[in-house]
Amino acid sequence: MRTHSAGGIVISYYPAEARIDLSAIRSNLSSVREAAGEAAVLAVVKADAYGHGRAEVARALAPAADYLGAAQLGEALALREEVGPGPRILTWIFAPGAPLAQALRADVELSAGAFWAIDEIARAARETGTTAKVHLKVDTGMARGGFNLADVAEASRRLRALQADGLLAVVGLWSHLARADEPESGATERQIERFEQARAAARSEGIEPEILHLAASGGALWHPAARYDMVRPGIVLYGLSPNPEVATARELGLTPAMELSASLILERGVPAQTPISYGHTEKTEAPTRLGVVPLGYGDGIPRAASGVGPVSVGGVRTRIRGRVCMDQFVVDVPEAATAGDTAFLFGAGDLPSADEWAQACGTIGYEIVTRLGARVPRRYHG
Numbered sequence: 001m002r003t004h005s006a007g008g009i010v011i012s013y014y015p016a017e018a019r020i021d022l023s024a025i026r027s028n029l030s031s032v033r034e035a036a037g038e039a040a041v042l043a044v045v046k047a048d049a050y051g052h053g054r055a056e057v058a059r060a061l062a063p064a065a066d067y068l069g070a071a072q073l074g075e076a077l078a079l080r081e082e083v084g085p086g087p088r089i090l091t092w093i094f095a096p097g098a099p100l101a102q103a104l105r106a107d108v109e110l111s112a113g114a115f116w117a118i119d120e121i122a123r124a125a126r127e128t129g130t131t132a133k134v135h136l137k138v139d140t141g142m143a144r145g146g147f148n149l150a151d152v153a154e155a156s157r158r159l160r161a162l163q164a165d166g167l168l169a170v171v172g173l174w175s176h177l178a179r180a181d182e183p184e185s186g187a188t189e190r191q192i193e194r195f196e197q198a199r200a201a202a203r204s205e206g207i208e209p210e211i212l213h214l215a216a217s218g219g220a221l222w223h224p225a226a227r228y229d230m231v232r233p234g235i236v237l238y239g240l241s242p243n244p245e246v247a248t249a250r251e252l253g254l255t256p257a258m259e260l261s262a263s264l265i266l267e268r269g270v271p272a273q274t275p276i277s278y279g280h281t282e283k284t285e286a287p288t289r290l291g292v293v294p295l296g297y298g299d300g301i302p303r304a305a306s307g308v309g310p311v312s313v314g315g316v317r318t319r320i321r322g323r324v325c326m327d328q329f330v331v332d333v334p335e336a337a338t339a340g341d342t343a344f345l346f347g348a349g350d351l352p353s354a355d356e357w358a359q360a361c362g363t364i365g366y367e368i369v370t371r372l373g374a375r376v377p378r379r380y381h382g
């Protein structure tokens with residue numbers, strides 16, 4: 001099961017795997033579409049689809065999504081190769097000197113959130129003889145990407161002139177929310193107000209894009225006024241909650257799409273007072289059965305999970321004992337466990353969830369799945 005062979009030759013072997021449920025991802029997309037009402041959906045597949053594998057996930061989502069989104073230009077170019085011509089793709093992170101001509105030839109739509117970006121997009125359009133599709137980005141309260149409100153009119157003037165020359169078409173106006181996962185913070189309402197001001201400033205310069213978009217998962221779920229023409233969900237597609245304290249994935253009707261497991265490579269009984277792993281950070285209190293799981297921080301297992309990461313072996317919930325090492329960790333196992341048994345780290349149903357891992361490690365579910373290392377094979381089903 002953990003070996004792939006071709007003509008009897010082993011081409012890959014690893015004692016652990018991440019099983020990815022593509023039908024769960026499709027069903028999570030339907031759930032968010034339902035929650036978002038009339039809004040179109042841009043499915044975010046950045047960072048290797050949050051660790052799930054971009055090509056497979058994008059191919060599963062493309063028929064049902066209105067757009068695909070990847071943060072980095074390089075990811076967007078690879079994504080175009082993977083899904084072929086047709087699906088609309090938006091990307092928003094590139095630096096001065098980026099290969100924008102390549103993006104335009106690949107029909108990748110570009111965010112413009114700085115004057116240099118407008119200039120470089122126009123140059124690339126001239127060079128390629130294409131019309132760039134541009135999404136004007138405004139910073140409405142994150143101090144991250146996009147024009148300051150005060151610069152939106154000037155940016156719109158420049159875009160309008162380039163649009164008149166046929167070099168580009170402003171198809172979107174967009175921004176990003178800082179605290180959509182805290183529905184009571186008031187911050188989202190303030191950002192919506194600024195977004196409206198940006199919209200008015202652009203309109204006064206003759207820029208009225210057809211697609212306004214502001215909301216990622218948290219906004220799509222919890223701020224109806226932020227949905228506009230399109231929402232940009234990421235984390236909910238993978239079956240995790242943007243904020244489990246507001247609503248858990250289960251309460252949101254989402255199915256976690258990644259199940260991480262490994263074969264125990266060793267089990268043994270040890271007496272009370274046995275120190276465990278590097279640094280001897282803990283000792284057994286009583287005679288104990290310990291197992292060894294061949295996954296470590298070299299696979300993206302957080303070292304912060306030392307002593308606390310939840311694991312399921314033989315249907316029993318246990319936890320990591322002592323420090324997580326680069327390639328392995330020690331875990332409590334039930335009496336009957338033997339080498340070769342499967343240890344589940346997280347998944348759907350009764351297994352520990354990635355959100356529980358996040359809580360145990362002091363981080364967010366996003367990081368738990370996204371950091372899973374390239375060394376761990378992904379296997380697809382559904």
Ligand SMILES: *Cc1c(COP(=O)(O)O)cnc(C)c1O
Pocket residue numbers: 044046071092176215216217218232233234235236242
């Ligand atoms: C990552 C990202 C998203 C998706 O965010 P989620 O919280 O995972 O839904 C949407 N838009 C932008 C600009 C992003 O960077």
